[in-house]
Amino acid sequence: xxIDWFVFFAQIVNFLILVFLxxxxxxxxxxxxxxxxxxxxxxxxxxxxxxxxxxxDAAIAYDKKNQSLENMVEDMLNKARExxxxxxxxxxxxxxxxxxxxxxxxxxxxxxxxxxxLENLRRRSGAYVYDAVRRILIDLADGGLEQRIVTVFMERxxxxxxxxxxxxxxxxxxxxxIVIRSSFELSPAQRTLLEEVLAPYTADGIPITYxxxxxxxxxxxxxxxxxxxxxxxxxxxxxxxxxxxxMLKEEIPSLPGT
Amino acid sequence: xxxxxxxxxxxxxxxxxxWGIIRITATLMYTWFIMALLVMGSWLVTRRLSSDVxxxxxxxxxxxxxxxxxxxxxxxxxxDPGHYLAxxxxxxxxxxLSNVLLIxxxxxxxxxxxxTTAALAVCVFIAVPLYGxxxxxxxxxxxxxxxxxxIFFPFHVMGEVTRTLALAVRLFGNMMSHDKVIxxxxxxxxxxFPIVMHALGLLIGxxxxxxxxxLAMVYIASAxxxxxxxxxx
Numbered sequence: 001x002x003i004d005w006f007v008f009f010a011q012i013v014n015f016l017i018l019v020f021l022x023x024x025x026x027x028x029x030x031x032x033x034x035x036x037x038x039x040x041x042x043x044x045x046x047x048x049x050x051x052x053x054x055x056x057d058a059a060i061a062y063d064k065k066n067q068s069l070e071n072m073v074e075d076m077l078n079k080a081r082e083x084x085x086x087x088x089x090x091x092x093x094x095x096x097x098x099x100x101x102x103x104x105x106x107x108x109x110x111x112x113x114x115x116x117x118l119e120n121l122r123r124r125s126g127a128y129v130y131d132a133v134r135r136i137l138i139d140l141a142d143g144g145l146e147q148r149i150v151t152v153f154m155e156r157x158x159x160x161x162x163x164x165x166x167x168x169x170x171x172x173x174x175x176x177x178i179v180i181r182s183s184f185e186l187s188p189a190q191r192t193l194l195e196e197v198l199a200p201y202t203a204d205g206i207p208i209t210y211x212x213x214x215x216x217x218x219x220x221x222x223x224x225x226x227x228x229x230x231x232x233x234x235x236x237x238x239x240x241x242x243x244x245x246x247m248l249k250e251e252i253p254s255l256p257g258t
Numbered sequence: 259x260x261x262x263x264x265x266x267x268x269x270x271x272x273x274x275x276x277w278g279i280i281r282i283t284a285t286l287m288y289t290w291f292i293m294a295l296l297v298m299g300s301w302l303v304t305r306r307l308s309s310d311v312x313x314x315x316x317x318x319x320x321x322x323x324x325x326x327x328x329x330x331x332x333x334x335x336x337x338d339p340g341h342y343l344a345x346x347x348x349x350x351x352x353x354x355l356s357n358v359l360l361i362x363x364x365x366x367x368x369x370x371x372x373x374t375t376a377a378l379a380v381c382v383f384i385a386v387p388l389y390g391x392x393x394x395x396x397x398x399x400x401x402x403x404x405x406x407x408x409i410f411f412p413f414h415v416m417g418e419v420t421r422t423l424a425l426a427v428r429l430f431g432n433m434m435s436h437d438k439v440i441x442x443x444x445x446x447x448x449x450x451f452p453i454v455m456h457a458l459g460l461l462i463g464x465x466x467x468x469x470x471x472x473l474a475m476v477y478i479a480s481a482x483x484x485x486x487x488x489x490x491x
Contacts, residue, residue: 003373004270007283011368011377014286018293019351023344026300029307031340033317036309242365 024063122238146184152233153220154197164229170200171224177207179223183216183232198222268434269366270373285371292356323351325422330472335479340476344383349378350471357433358464360440361456367463370433372426379426382474383418390481399481425473432466 160168180186180194195208217234272284303316313321327347331339358371368374388400403414436459443452 002268002270004283004285006279006281007270007285007371008377008380009372010286011289011374012381014289014293015348015352015378018296019344019348021297022294022300022348022351025297025304026320027324027340027343027347029300029304030317030320031328033307033309033313034321034325037311040309041311061359116383123472200295245467 071258126242128151146182146186147190149182149184149218149220149231150190150193151187153222154193156231157197157222160229165201167227168224168229171227177209178202179209179211180220181211181213181216181223182220183212183214183218185212186210268371268373269368270371272366283306284366285368285374288356288366289368289374292352292359296351296355300334327471331475334472334475335483342475346471346478347477349382349474352442353429353470354464354467355380357467358460360437360459360463361432367433367437369429369466370437372430372434375430375433378429378470379422382425383422383478385474385479386418386481389478393482402481421473421477425470429466429470432462436462 157168178198186194191208191210198208216230216232219230219235221228221230221232268443269284269288271283274284274287275282284406294343303314304319306314306339307317309316324343324347327350328339328343329348331342334438335342353369356367360367385401393399394402403411440452440459443455
């Protein structure tokens with residue numbers, strides 16, 4: 001156990017050299033690298049935190065924007081729904097108007113057809129009745145239906161009440177003439193009979209004009225200064241038309257405009 | 259080839275070259291070998307250091323070693339561990355590597371020489387007042403030797419000397435005895451048992467290095483923190 005003093009001092013120097021070299025080559029560099037890394041990591045961490053904060057802010061802003069867009073879309077949808085509903089109502093009202101118009105036209109057409117049908121019916125009925133009655137009268141009587149019509153018409157003039165007689169007298173006094181319309185051509189004998197019946201109520205020289213009117217169907221009428229004396233099967237046909245019309249109304253009770 | 263024979267206690271006794279009082283002994287040769295190993299290794303690793311997250315494995319090893327030493331220093335003296343890192347770290351690395359390389363056949367640890375351990379202990383002996391004076395100032399530091407009364411001055415001085423002596427002898431005793439035990443065991447039972455003792459020697463060597471470095475730090479810390487505790491009060 002002895003100490004070599006040269007080696008002793010040499011070891012001290014060696015150790016001091018080692019401390020110096022390691023301080024320069026090892027500790028200083030390693031510590032610096034570690035500190036640099038720590039600084040870099042800290043800065044990266046700060047950067048990451050900043051980016052995360054930015055991302056969170058961006059996400060919040062995006063959510064707000066998204067929410068506002070959703071609200072906007074909802075508003076637009078509501079407006080579109082309201083507009084569509086309004087358009088639907090307008091179109092529906094327009095369609096109703098058009099339907100009403102078409103219905104009105106249809107009703108008018110139907111009324112016209114009904115009127116035409118009734119007119120046609122009246123004519124045909126009148127014609128049939130006239131024809132039937134004439135044949136009945138021909139079969140039952142010795143004269144024709146025209147003669148019977150003339151006879152009935154003359155009988156009416158004879159049996160006229162006071163008011164009608166005075167009215168006939170006043171009208172006949174005016175020199176405008178008398179017009180006698182009939183559904184058939186009056187024979188000269190029938191005309192003579194009529195003039196004899198009218199003679200007591202008319203002045204001499206009053207012209208009597210005879211006309212044939214198929215509208216009367218089967219009848220005779222006398223026009224004197226705007227007043228009319230008539231007998232026609234039309235009266236009965238009118239009655240028949242009225243009943244027919246009534247029956248049609250019962251069949252089509254809801255038709256407006258009838 | 260046996261450099262150190264069994265009857266030679268210290269590698270200082272193996273003189274490789276001599277010129278006057280200048281003698282190159284096995285202690286010096288192995289010391290330079292250890293120094294070269296440490297310096298070259300440090301230079302090779304630290305010449306291309308990376309401050310990125312990805313580093314080389316050797317850089318990782320050195321960072322672990324340095325940060326562990328720094329943490330150990332911080333546990334004893336939390337204030338500015340970097341100030342003591344070079345001294346304490348070099349003590350640990352030199353003693354540790356000297357002891358660990360014992361497993362290499364033909365190698366003789368410089369720490370199994372009392373001259374080396376005494377030199378290191380003297381370095382600690384000198385470093386303690388240097389750090390103390392640097393920290394506290396010369397008057398304040400030397401005033402500690404007279405606390406609580408001047409009668410304690412010789413005891414303080416004796417304490418300094420004896421703990422330095424203990425530091426040197428503890429390391430020398432452990433390493434020298436282990437070296438000799440291994441040599442004797444190799445002669446007696448050349449198979450298996452010396453291997454176990456070598457493995458144990460690795461542990462002993464690292465523990466001794468740790469103890470040497472930690473005690474040095476404790477001495478330095480006691481010299482620097484005594485003043486701080488006073489100022490805190």
